[in-house]
Amino acid sequence: MMEQPQPCCKGAQVMLNLQPTSSVSIQYHPLFGSHDDLILLELDEKLLPDVLYQRVTLRGQTDEDAVLCTKSKTYSVKFVGTSNSVLLVPPADYSTSCKNSRDCDGEDYEQQIGASVIKVAPGNMELVEVAPRLDKLKSILSENLYSSDEALEKADLDSMERSKRRLYTWDDLTNKVQASDDELRTGLQARSAVEIDGYWRIVDEKYMDLILRMLFHNSVLNDWSLDSLIEDKVVSVLESDGFPRKLAYHCLYVYGGRVEEAMDRGVWKMDARRVCVHFARGILREGKRKMESFMEEWMRMIPEEMQVSFDMLEGEVLTEKLGVETWVRVFSVSSLPSTPAERFSILFKERPKWEWKDLEPYIRDLNVPGLSSEALLLKYTRRTQPKVDAEPVFTAR
Amino acid sequence: MQIQVKCSCGAEKCPEWAIIELQGVVEVQPSFRDSLQNLQIGLLCRPSFQENYTFTVGYHELTGSKVALKKPMLVLKKIKRMNVDQSDEATSSSKVELDVVGVIRQKILFKTRPKALISGPQPAVKEKANAAGAAAQKQSV
Numbered sequence: 001m002m003e004q005p006q007p008c009c010k011g012a013q014v015m016l017n018l019q020p021t022s023s024v025s026i027q028y029h030p031l032f033g034s035h036d037d038l039i040l041l042e043l044d045e046k047l048l049p050d051v052l053y054q055r056v057t058l059r060g061q062t063d064e065d066a067v068l069c070t071k072s073k074t075y076s077v078k079f080v081g082t083s084n085s086v087l088l089v090p091p092a093d094y095s096t097s098c099k100n101s102r103d104c105d106g107e108d109y110e111q112q113i114g115a116s117v118i119k120v121a122p123g124n125m126e127l128v129e130v131a132p133r134l135d136k137l138k139s140i141l142s143e144n145l146y147s148s149d150e151a152l153e154k155a156d157l158d159s160m161e162r163s164k165r166r167l168y169t170w171d172d173l174t175n176k177v178q179a180s181d182d183e184l185r186t187g188l189q190a191r192s193a194v195e196i197d198g199y200w201r202i203v204d205e206k207y208m209d210l211i212l213r214m215l216f217h218n219s220v221l222n223d224w225s226l227d228s229l230i231e232d233k234v235v236s237v238l239e240s241d242g243f244p245r246k247l248a249y250h251c252l253y254v255y256g257g258r259v260e261e262a263m264d265r266g267v268w269k270m271d272a273r274r275v276c277v278h279f280a281r282g283i284l285r286e287g288k289r290k291m292e293s294f295m296e297e298w299m300r301m302i303p304e305e306m307q308v309s310f311d312m313l314e315g316e317v318l319t320e321k322l323g324v325e326t327w328v329r330v331f332s333v334s335s336l337p338s339t340p341a342e343r344f345s346i347l348f349k350e351r352p353k354w355e356w357k358d359l360e361p362y363i364r365d366l367n368v369p370g371l372s373s374e375a376l377l378l379k380y381t382r383r384t385q386p387k388v389d390a391e392p393v394f395t396a397r
Numbered sequence: 398m399q400i401q402v403k404c405s406c407g408a409e410k411c412p413e414w415a416i417i418e419l420q421g422v423v424e425v426q427p428s429f430r431d432s433l434q435n436l437q438i439g440l441l442c443r444p445s446f447q448e449n450y451t452f453t454v455g456y457h458e459l460t461g462s463k464v465a466l467k468k469p470m471l472v473l474k475k476i477k478r479m480n481v482d483q484s485d486e487a488t489s490s491s492k493v494e495l496d497v498v499g500v501i502r503q504k505i506l507f508k509t510r511p512k513a514l515i516s517g518p519q520p521a522v523k524e525k526a527n528a529a530g531a532a533a534q535k536q537s538v
Contacts, residue, residue: 012415015441016463016503018450023442026417026452028433037475040501042468051471051497052408058400058495068402087417087438088472090499094412115415117438120423124470175399 011092015115025114029090032118038088040124041077047127059178068127069180076130081123089115129369132179134187135338138202140168140176141193146201148210151244167199191334194250203250209282211251212275214241216303226305228259231266272306277316281330284317288329291319315361318350333362340366344380348396354381355391402473404497411497414472416504417441417452419459425522438522441505450505455522456514461507472499 014024043051050056050070058077060066068075144165168176177184192208193200218237219226231252238248252268255275259267279301283294295310302308315333319326331350336343347354347362366376377383381394406412429436439454448463473495 012413015415015417015505016413018441018443020443020446023440025437026439026441027435027437030434032433038498039473039475039495041471041473042466043471044468048469048471048500049408051402052404052411054402054404056402058402059398061398066400084418084420085422087419087423089415089417090472091412091414094498115441116435117417121416 011094011115012089013091015089026087026089027114027116029094029116029118032116035119038119038121040086040088040121042080042124042126044127057174059174061176064178067130067133067178069178072180072182074130074132074178074180074183075127078126078128079123080126082121086121086123087117088119088121090118094118131338131367131369132177132183132187133338134177134179134183137173137177137179137184137187138191140166141191141200141202144201145204146194146196146207147204148207151207151247152242167201169198170195170200173200192250192254194246194253196244196246203247205278205281205285207247208251208254209278211238211243211247212255212278214238214243215251219303226270226303229256229268229270231268234268270303270306272308273312275306276302276308276312280313280317281332284328284330288327291326291328294328318358333365336362338366340368340376340380344396352395354394356394357391359394400493400495402495402497406498411500414499414501416470416501417507418504419452419461419507420510423454423522429522436522450507452505452507453514454511457511458514459507459511460509461505463503463505465503466501470501471497472501474498 015026018024041051047056047070056068056070058066059069066077068077144167173184173188174181177187179187188200191202193202195201215234215238216226218224218234218241219229222233222237224230224233229252231249234252235245235248238251239245243251255278256268256270259269276298280294280298283289283297283301289297299308316330317328318331319328321327336346343363343366347359351358363373363376366373368376371379377394380397382397383392383394385392404411423438425433425436439452442451442453443449444451450461450463452459452461476494476496478492478494
């Protein structure tokens with residue numbers, strides 16, 4: 001749009017549209033100064049519309065490095081200095097747009113001829129796509145789990161009591177967590193968080209356990225199929241059992257999914273893997289168990305309709321051989337940090353050697369923009385293969 | 398904390414700014430240092446049809462060309478808004494906003510050292526390939 005030569009006589013326009021065999025005077029702007037409030041931000045062409053249409057924000061606490069968030073992505077913001085002199089030339093009418101300045105009277109503006117330099121820029125900001133910093137989300141939501149006590153006392157809680165607890169609204173979270181809106185929403189979902197009375201909460205596993213068992217209990221009593229649960233019925237029965245409506249929905253949401261074909265009728269199918277993982281975690285919460293006794297109790301807890309297999313527990317439990325016995329214990333990928341360096345450090349503290357099939361469930365969720373999982377392995381592990389046909393083994397680098 | 402990035406110029410109408418980039422620093426004669434406003438730095442010339450330019454600063458001449466930036470650059474202005482709502486306690490919190498005031502797509506780059514012009518009037522401003530001055534700033538990539 002700037003390519004067509006326009007006979008204008010001032011500012012950036014005249015400089016950029018300078019006609020052959022002509023010249024323009026370059027001078028200091030009437031408002032020349034350090035202008036620390038003017039920042040240059042270099043960014044990809046594809047991000048330009050996001051910024052121009054006001055879809056980006058900067059997020060971070062004062063002790064954190066700021067990140068820039070679009071609707072779906074997070075970018076770190078870095079200052080890059082330059083040793084050259086970068087003379088910044090605004091358009092001709094720039095000074096007229098700053099109404100509050102004393103220096104900005106008509107007289108000075110009239111004096112302006114040619115193109116004026118408003119500041120010498122010491123460098124510019126650059127953007128690098130990064131993974132969202134979601135570890136904080138879990139830690140702040142875990143400060144205050146939603147438990148059965150709270151569900152029962154709910155009515156008695158006065159607002160004073162409520163304000164004493166540290167609870168977070170969506171706006172609090174976007175102010176505290178360095179992630180884009182989409183990433184934050186995905187993060188809340190992955191952590192099974194639920195919005196209760198305007199606050200995002202993680203529900204205590206023991207309370208979830210209570211609701212889930214009651215749901216199964218009711219399904220037996222009422223002869224419901226776990227593959228086609230009618231939402232209205234389930235929710236109203238659980239409500240009459242004393243569970244808040246919101247939590248009844250949440251239970252369906254966490255341990256099941258809507259049946260696509262019957263979307264309008266609100267039909268849900270329980271997810272065998274999520275249910276099985278839940279019960280396994282419950283059994284192992286007290287500590288490790290011998291494989292046989294674990295399997296026996298686990299099978300007993302799971303509704304008959306559901307197919308169980310030990311593979312469902314990948315990324316949730318580890319097994320180890322002690323003598324002739326095999327033991328099972330909880331080691332959940334969701335409890336591990338999301339930055340690769342910290343993740344691998346904990347993994348190798350847990351086990352000095354990992355086979356690929358054991359390691360994979362614990363690293364497949366690692367998300368580092370621009371770095372493939374192969375590159376991650378190269379960076380943080382040493383791969384050895386005792387024999388050509390043997391399984392590769394990964395150790396710390 | 399969250400800082401909203403606004404664009405009061407209205408997306409497509411975002412005005413284009415320009416950059417003149419040169420090595421070293423532009424040094425102003427001591428007697429003019431307190432009154433830089435409107436002071437002439439030099440003369441930018443386009444001698445031919447090509448996108449080549451000369452920039453004459455004092456008795457130095459720089460030769461360079463117009464280049465398109467690999468990535469666009471936005472000019473953001475930091476705006477502090479005092480919270481109007483004073484009913485709150487002593488927390489006179491001010492809110493920071495960033496406003497897009499321009500976009501830069503091209504610059505005129507002078508990447509060589511200046512050539513001395515033999516004669517000329519005593520200038521108010523001189524360009525100086527000042528190694529010491531440049532080294533004091535952070536080196537770019």
